Amino acid sequence: MRHRLPLILGLVGGALFACQGAALAQQSSAAALTVTVEKPAERQWPETVPASGWLKPWHEAISAAEVNGLRITDVLVDVGSVVTKGQPLARLADDAVRADLRKEEASLATAKAELAKAETNAERARKMKGTGVLSDEKIIEYLSTEQTAIAGVESAEAFVDGQRIKLSQTTIVAVDDGLITSRSAQLGAVVASGTELFRLVRQQRVEWQAEVSARYRPFIKEGLAATIHGPGGQQIKGTVRLVAPTVSADTGRALVYISLPAEAHPPIGLYATGQVELGTEAALTVPETALSVRDGLNYLFTVDGDKRATRVRVETGRRNDGEVEILSGLNRLAKVVATGGAFLSDGALVRVEGKAR
Numbered sequence: 001m002r003h004r005l006p007l008i009l010g011l012v013g014g015a016l017f018a019c020q021g022a023a024l025a026q027q028s029s030a031a032a033l034t035v036t037v038e039k040p041a042e043r044q045w046p047e048t049v050p051a052s053g054w055l056k057p058w059h060e061a062i063s064a065a066e067v068n069g070l071r072i073t074d075v076l077v078d079v080g081s082v083v084t085k086g087q088p089l090a091r092l093a094d095d096a097v098r099a100d101l102r103k104e105e106a107s108l109a110t111a112k113a114e115l116a117k118a119e120t121n122a123e124r125a126r127k128m129k130g131t132g133v134l135s136d137e138k139i140i141e142y143l144s145t146e147q148t149a150i151a152g153v154e155s156a157e158a159f160v161d162g163q164r165i166k167l168s169q170t171t172i173v174a175v176d177d178g179l180i181t182s183r184s185a186q187l188g189a190v191v192a193s194g195t196e197l198f199r200l201v202r203q204q205r206v207e208w209q210a211e212v213s214a215r216y217r218p219f220i221k222e223g224l225a226a227t228i229h230g231p232g233g234q235q236i237k238g239t240v241r242l243v244a245p246t247v248s249a250d251t252g253r254a255l256v257y258i259s260l261p262a263e264a265h266p267p268i269g270l271y272a273t274g275q276v277e278l279g280t281e282a283a284l285t286v287p288e289t290a291l292s293v294r295d296g297l298n299y300l301f302t303v304d305g306d307k308r309a310t311r312v313r314v315e316t317g318r319r320n321d322g323e324v325e326i327l328s329g330l331n332r333l334a335k336v337v338a339t340g341g342a343f344l345s346d347g348a349l350v351r352v353e354g355k356a357r
Helices: 004-031 095-128 136-168 214-219
Strands: 033-038 041-057 060-064 070-075 088-092 171-173 178-183 196-202 206-213 225-229 235-247 253-259 271-287 292-294 297-303 309-320 323-328 336-339 350-352
Touching: 033 297, 041 253, 041 309, 041 323, 060 171, 088 196, 095 136, 206 214, 206 225, 206 235, 206 271, 214 235, 214 253, 225 253, 271 309, 271 336
Parallel strands: 033 350
Antiparallel strands: 033 336, 041 206, 041 271, 060 196, 070 088, 088 171, 178 196, 206 253, 225 235, 225 271, 235 253, 271 323, 292 297, 297 309, 297 336, 309 323
16 A cells, blocks of 8 residues: 555646646647738839829810900800800800991992992093093093002901901800810900900810929839829829929929820819829738837738747838838748737747638
């Protein structure tokens, strides 16, 4: 019996030690955080230049009154109307102009009658020249009268043409295809010559006048693609039309004119942000959810073969579609904690959910 007691005590101690080890292992396994891991991805991302600026008309055109002191009798379009070149926009009272036209047409008829009489006398004088029937002075007088009558007819025709032009100017027309953005014409108003009545965006073309940092100006060329982040998350694609030849001395920024498609119809006057695309470059990317920011520095967690998390400091670059570019600090073959890294510490034990993609 005495010999069995040490053996029994040894067996009991071993069992207790085994149970304690199993409990510790279970506790350690329970303490491990569950994470998902991904391998860094190779992407071809565009190299972009950030830009911001106003949406403005490509060109504006003004339809103004060309005659003085006439009353507006009809307003045919309003703000937002799409018009074509030559389309009537408003009409002015033309009664007085038509009366003046009839007067000038009557003067023209009189001048033509006087010319006919002068031509008859001049033809008779030419036939009698050298016969002695008419004196040389009288012949010269008839010939001069003919020339004066010809000039009188030409002058009367010019006055008639002028009045016809003035009559045509009583109809205000669109000077180009476009979208009416301003209307100052009011029914019954008496307008002076040169008064602006309508303003339109030519051909409905709107452009983005974007400012970029001066250091990027040498790299931006005509024809490059650009993207605007419009209201409501809308993205509008455009093309660089012109790069301003100067840089603002106040802001140190250069102006880039970016043409937008007519069918986009972006709102004029909107301040928008976006980027100009210089080209594409390779990027090593990870999900944005993998980043942890601590003390203003960016970190990732990687997982080794022992299921231990290692904190790695990285430098970040471009961001696109939920991913971020890693410029330095990350091994391309590493397994990066994509989600669940916010609660990790360096060296923590983790449980990997699924397989690394």
